Amino acid sequence: MQWSESTLQRLETGNAEKIRWRDVRELCQLYDVSREMTAALVGLAQQAHVKSWWHEFGELIPENFSVYVGLESSARTLTAYQPDLVPGLLQTVDYARILASIASPTDSAAELAGRAQIKVRRQSIVTRSRTPATLEVVVHEAAIRRVVGNPQVMAAQLRHMADASTMPNVTIRVLPFAAGTPLGASISPFVILAFGESSNGKPVEPTVVYLENLLGDLYLEKPVAVDRYYHAHQALQAKALNEVATREAFRKIAREYENER
Template identity: 60%
Template structure:
């Protein structure tokens, strides 16, 4: 469907629709979003999610907490992740989802969703494994720079065999040219003075002129909901925080050696 045809159907000008679709509109009208979802045959979940995002876009706050505005089965972060050029993460408690083995992911999915059927758990695991293609694909894989707290290596998930296999997977992934993996050891203390929760900075690359294709976003996952920070100063603070924990971490070779050592301990 061409832009003029779509614009005619929602009774708007072509230039107005083009600005909306390219993110240059000064104002997003809920009516336009609803009508576009209708003519593009979006399902109920997609429509509800986009309506929620449109409502949130009008809020001039430094953070976005989508909560009940977005359906639970519509994951905003996955859309950002799929478009990422680089992901910069700090994970204190568990292995990053993009690096999890099926067995490790299954244990976490079952703990988090105790009422799910086995088939539903399998779907959750398969979805996580599909996401991992972002860093393993042959054509332009995304860059991953992750710091794991030593806790993630030693916290037992599933059992010794599951952990051993998971750590071997980590060690192997750390040899990929697009993956940088460091471990922040317990001996490093708390580099920033305060404990730091998990976060991921999503960068989308730059155009020919060196300008970002899209502004970077910090994703903060919590037990009650997800938050997205977009202001430049907030993003820079998290880049600085990541650099601080990165500098306090073991280098890549020492990190890989520690991961393999702990893997052997699980099966000794």
């Protein structure tokens, strides 16, 4: 690579001011990285110096390369709000498969099953026995009242969430319709990903806020933006049901769905 020792040291210790995409491309060739992964890593390097960057899938970053999944798998704490759907880390296989069939109606049954299984496998970061991540989520009542699939699927989904809420590293709270608009405005789904601290008390990686929409994914890293979303989550929590009441609500509504059979 024709680097000086100081350049190599800065890169290996994470102290380089900028990662040159040409270097990334050359390294990928040396390590015989696939064309798809090379395109993804080069795209990341091109945007790495820009805080709060958009990923326009299909342009710089290949569509099937998920930056978020990589961040999620490394996170120690996930703080989330979901107004419309059950969060992915809490979805059952049936719920996930139905959503996949709606989003990708031309996929085969095997492809849809694969999509659902991938989502369920992601949940291991919360369910694993050693150092599981902490999940703290507020779910709007609309998400559990909106029927995905049929009442049977919803009943199973809500019972699954009730069971998950008993885990020591999982906190789920429902924001009821009666709570109104705690922030004075609507707010889209978000996830705050924190990566823990090193032995000297400093963050291992900057905390990131993840926002998703139809055009691409937005990652916010500026402390002022991260703090604003933390404050928003606290405001939502303050108006949400407590953990016990949330668990009771899941089981009550699950019984309502079962009675619709």
